[in-house]
Amino acid sequence: MSQNKQIKSNIIRQGSSHSLWHDPYHLLLTIDWYWFLGLIGLAYIMTNALFALLYLAGGDCIQNARHGYFWDAFFFSVQTMASIGYGAMYPLRECTYTNILVTIESITGLMVLTVATGLMFARFSRPTAKVLFSRVAVISPYNGVPTLMFRTANQRHNQILQAELQVTLVRNQVTLEGEFMRRFYDLKLVRSQSLVFALTWTAMHQIDRGSPLYGATAESLAQMEAEIVIMLTGIDDTVSQAIHARYSYMAEELLWNHRFVDILVRKGDGGSVIDYTRFHDVRES
Template structure:
């Protein structure tokens, strides 16, 4: 019991440490903070207040929403109070009998606040109403109504923009939990799997990767987060992905690949992060979005391939089994890329894996070479 708790605690701490050291989390958020930013740069966020409001969390939007309306009612209430005071309408001014107020039943600060609220929200309870006695009050009523309409339009725009952000569409694009390295079409390839959970397509989808690592230059300078392009290929489609079913994307490990110098026994000792990007346009909303995920060496499995998840029923309908989406099976694979290209038959056999019981598998990919994305 104690040993299992220690194992669970060590695994939890290791996972938390790995999550903390990622640049991009599995769900696509960037794990980075900015320090020593000058005051002028902070002021730029205020100047670009529209983008700031759209990007901040909903809790702050609600706070600013309530605060803006409450403050506008209070400020306009003060102005109406000043108008009533200037006309001698207030109770403590003891207006004479037959006095005609600018606004009926506005006799103190509370009633002035209530009149500002009723005017801006067009409630019209009927207890307080403007009179034709003060021309300035009538002009201010017009200004008050226009400002209230502008505030309503502004917040409607903010809420609609936040609701229509493509971030939620990105939640329905899933990447496999792990990447695999195995032979494919006569080459050693690193493969990932991606799926669109909606039936609506992502138009113009493109997938590419960046390998982030620390490199040492010839001068001895350490470059943190040095970026290396990783090209992914796909066997279906021509220019863009036909993203109607899950796709397996692969990167050929040749002499130009940064994975060429790695081997099965040294892969998990490396320090790098493979960030994968998917750019596309949602078919239903025509909004562009980007989905991101990352893989660290511990999440790359050498000598495995993904299980087939597409089958066809007897009635001819295609079916995708997402329970096997991230499952893998072992395949004979060379110990390293150099072995694969120079020593045929020098294979590494993985022993673990899962079977795909009761699932009729069909191959929907064509044998010709892939199209570069």
């Protein structure tokens, strides 16, 4: 399962008039597929229902349609919008109103089909990352230095080229003047780049005197509402497009004096196996 956890925030935007419906293109690109298909289907049905009412308002101008029968007008509208080709029902030649309405609906159907096709293609072609992050991060000595560590893995059977990890500590802070701020501190990794990211990657940040985490404890991080934010970027070698994945760890998701269980198992024939079933497992150090 891909993980792309949103950065947590308990801040309410007050006085902002921005709404998802004010940016419908972005909304239709980002909502779940079942909502997308549902909205497209609903818009299609409502548009045909509107044209059906307009056809009924013109009187008996559709050949072989029952007088005042909504569903005959509705299915006639579907045939017109989809350019299926008329069967038993067709517009009467002498009814100018209906023929003008058919022309308008044909143009409308062409534009709706173009927009829907573009949105569908944009959703399918949008590059996405299948990156797995460990559910928790650990802090334990590594080569004698306290080190923050977390795991990440590429879930696709391909490679992420020029992969780069950026890790940021976000915490509350009060300045000497008494002003409250939400501060961001970059955490330097032992290795922040990988030319080829194909399997797993254990990221490590040494907590030395130059680290923003130096001297921190589980209690102090919780008091400051600290959060470790991770951003992974790279190029998917299959589609040659930039991709990204993000994750975050709250203070309670940092396990002190723990280590990750080894997931690399060596076989008797000299080969190795990566056991992803133990990817999230930790042990006390």
